[in-house]
Amino acid sequence: MQTIYILWLRQVKRYFRSKSRIIGSLGQPLLFLVALGFGFGPIYQKAGGGNYLQFLTPGIIAMTVLFTAMFSGIETIWDRQFGFLKETLVAPVSRLNIMFGKTLGGATVAILQGLIVLVISILIGFRPHLLFLPMALVFMILIAFLFTALGTAIASKMEDMHGFQLIMNFLVMPIFFLSGALFPLNGMPKAIGWLIKINPLTYGVDGLRSSLLSSVHLGLLGDFTILLIAVLILLSIGAYLFSKIQI
């Protein structure tokens, strides 16, 4: 228990200390919100979609959580060759606890980033329904855990940072674009529709959007269940691969 706590604490402390990283990583979501939100807003409205900023913001929050979570997971590569992870791996503690502590820390940071984007979006003009805010938080937590675990799993298998671009362009970006974060998902070609269905973030974005916009529907329970199962599977895979790391 203490191991998990101290690993979590370490990551949260690091997060609050690197102000430039916090601000730097907020640039992208902010740009997306302003450029896309105000740029496509009028067209979306004309097409009868309603207020685009309302539609877009939950997607951007999901994006922020996705990117931050993936990144903290993948950081493990760096950490394991030079750093801290080496020190933890020779300590008399179980790898499972180390992995959980790290994932918990990474997920916490991702959730905090997501919450900051939520606050900023409100300043820009987003109007969430506060009633279901706790439910939105639940979805953010699930997305954060899902992708921190995925990042850790990938990092456990990667030798160096060379593959990072590959993962960004062929995994993270498709996950983001094919999740319904930016546009409604009806009328997609069949093949793409299929990809969207197996993309776990699709359910995260749907859950987050429904809770924030208070358009709560029965599918929400399905979103929750699918995400939860995905989280459990990825956590197990991550824990397994992490336990096999050799340094």
Next chain:
Amino acid sequence: MEKIIEVKNLTKKFNGFTAVDRVNFDVMTGDIFAFLGPNGAGKTTTIKMLTTLLNPTQGEIRLNGFDPTKDKDDTRRSFGIVFQDPSLDDELTAYENMEFHGVLYSVPKDLRRQRIEELLKFTELWERKNSLVKTFSGGMKRRLEIARGLLHHPKVLFLDEPTLGLDPQTRNHIWSYIKDLNQKEKITVFFTTHYMGEAEKIANQIAIIDHGKILVQGTVRELINKTKTKSLEEAFIQLTGHTIRTETASALDQMREKRKFFRR
């Protein structure tokens, strides 16, 4: 004298390549043991097996009476280690790095505080205890790592090239701490280095390994007499030859290069 480390027939193969080949040696309690060899000789692989990070293909190890492949946690509590690459968290303070280690090794809170203070004073870092490690010089980081490695009262301290990249003043300083420790805390020291002068000055037992095999073991005097040379450096060259080892750069080497670029 008791044996604190016993190694019998230790072998490690990676896909057919034998990195460590039927190695035998003992380290006595209280020794300062230098483990020398050219690059790629099998030093790091041996240390990894001694410290539970790698399982041997064959052979037996006893460290403080424990088997690193079976009694992992007991073995881990028995040693402290300073890796070749710094393994501190730059974004945490010196004290926080120590605290973290203490928690991982479940050192009780009061004892932890007392021991951290004692060790940071010993390595002359107490005044800087609340500074972030990224503001430390290379020598200060090394000292902090040594202090951290000792926090849980280990019986053996492993040091993998502890003075690499440090200036002569700092190197002297580090060795004087290590010698002090060895005397005051009766701790066994097991180290590797490429600076033969340092090994000659500080170690009372030396083993030279090459191509995965131990070539010779003994005191400095014994090694020099055996090879009929004048210094440890000459003895070392005579035993291991003049050829420069060609090593293919591993992913780790490439990252080491990049890290220098990013972090300096």
